[in-house]
Amino acid sequence: MYPKGRAWIEINRKALLHDLSELRSVLHEQTEPMPAIKANAYGHGAIEVESILREAGVRAFCVASVDEAVELRRAGSDAELLVLGYTHPLQFDELFEYDITQAVVDLEYARELSAYGRELKVHVAVDTGMHRIGERWEDMDRILSIFRLPGLLVKGVFSHLCVADELCEDKKRFTEYQISSFKKVIDGLHENGFRDFCTHLQASHGVLNHSELCFDFARLGIALYGADRGMVGESGKRLDLWPVLSLKARVVSIRDIHKGEGIGYGLTYTADRDMRLATVSIGYADGLDRALSNRGSALINSRRVKIIGRLCMDQLMVDVSGVADVKPGDEAVFIGRSKDEEISAIEVAELLGTIPHEVLSGLGARLQRIVV
Ligand SMILES: *Cc1c(COP(=O)(O)O)cnc(C)c1O
Numbered sequence: 001m002y003p004k005g006r007a008w009i010e011i012n013r014k015a016l017l018h019d020l021s022e023l024r025s026v027l028h029e030q031t032e033p034m035p036a037i038k039a040n041a042y043g044h045g046a047i048e049v050e051s052i053l054r055e056a057g058v059r060a061f062c063v064a065s066v067d068e069a070v071e072l073r074r075a076g077s078d079a080e081l082l083v084l085g086y087t088h089p090l091q092f093d094e095l096f097e098y099d100i101t102q103a104v105v106d107l108e109y110a111r112e113l114s115a116y117g118r119e120l121k122v123h124v125a126v127d128t129g130m131h132r133i134g135e136r137w138e139d140m141d142r143i144l145s146i147f148r149l150p151g152l153l154v155k156g157v158f159s160h161l162c163v164a165d166e167l168c169e170d171k172k173r174f175t176e177y178q179i180s181s182f183k184k185v186i187d188g189l190h191e192n193g194f195r196d197f198c199t200h201l202q203a204s205h206g207v208l209n210h211s212e213l214c215f216d217f218a219r220l221g222i223a224l225y226g227a228d229r230g231m232v233g234e235s236g237k238r239l240d241l242w243p244v245l246s247l248k249a250r251v252v253s254i255r256d257i258h259k260g261e262g263i264g265y266g267l268t269y270t271a272d273r274d275m276r277l278a279t280v281s282i283g284y285a286d287g288l289d290r291a292l293s294n295r296g297s298a299l300i301n302s303r304r305v306k307i308i309g310r311l312c313m314d315q316l317m318v319d320v321s322g323v324a325d326v327k328p329g330d331e332a333v334f335i336g337r338s339k340d341e342e343i344s345a346i347e348v349a350e351l352l353g354t355i356p357h358e359v360l361s362g363l364g365a366r367l368q369r370i371v372v
Contacts, residue, residue, distance in 0.1 A: 015242035036221035038064035045369030123156035246336025249282035264309025302339035
């Protein structure tokens with residue numbers, strides 16, 4: 001098998017380690033990174049990313065499901081693994097067997113975890129205003145009830161900022177409210193004799209925009225993958241984040257198209273001139289959004305070329321009229337660099353009206369991940 005035969009992802013180890021150290025430079029010195037490696041590490045490959053970061057001294061990670069955590073354990077991870085989302089009670093055995101820490105989404109769920117019969121490690125979620133998971137920060141009695149349940153080893157308390165990426169006055173005020181509410185919960189727990197737990201609140205933008213905060217962990221995601229502009233608050237300072245992932249495929253075939261001919265499913269593109277087309281071995285089943293039809297670009301031999309017609313499931317066409325030397329087998333880059341040209345995940349996300357998290361996490365399972 002040849003991993004670069006059709007369509008593949010390259011993970012740049014040096015870039016990942018560089019971004020980790022850039023982010024450490026703004027993290028409070030007492031705050032440890034807890035990288036978010038859910039959704040196959042945002043499409044990068046969870047096992048690969050976890051092992052690179054673990055070798056660099058990272059000791060804790062968060063994922064979205066118990067299955068993701070089990071996969072990492074089976075691949076040899078001895079790090080702390082926190083499941084941020086729901087685990088069905090029929091899978092509590094797996095939490096126990098694989099020493100996985102579970103998020104407590106509310107008091108009801110805490111009771112289910114408590115009833116399991118064997119001690120489970122948990123981090124308690126607190127709702128400070130996002131209203132997704134966690135008991136409300138004001139309901140200290142309910143939060144304390146979770147801490148007092150038998151059978152739960154409460155190792156941590158966390159919350160999540162939902163507008164930390166926005167810096168207008170009302171959003172900043174809301175983030176301040178979330179921060180102070182979270183701190184009140186921590187104080188309340190201390191006052192009630194609970195001291196032996198860790199705390200975490202910030203994701204990437206919580207770190208970039210509120211780097212003064214000092215909790216035990218920061219759940220770094222998108223910035224660690226270098227798919228963020230890395231602006232540090234309003235300081236004007238910008239971290240030098242390097243994109244970790246490249247998405248590449250092969251030129252399959254070259255053909256000449258006459259003016260007036262239609263191209264691809266639905267014939268949505270009509271050639272307005274004689275043109276040269278290259279078919280490329282990647283499609284929407286690889287996670288490239290079909291909305292890139294007639295809109296997206298690729299880089300071939302460091303030239304930017306446009307996607308022509310609709311993306312197919314496994315192939316697509318690009319206009320290579322201006323690229324003299326293109327031939328079957330050449331690389332086509334959909335995210336990443338080709339000499340001086342670059343297509344970033346941020347650019348693709350903006351074109352699609354979404355965020356790079358969605359572009360990256362949607363990249364398909366059938367793409368080989370290659371660490372370079
Ligand atoms: C995904 C996730 C993160 C990481 O977010 P980024 O914006 O990618 O840094 C942090 N915390 C929670 C709870 C998450 O679900």
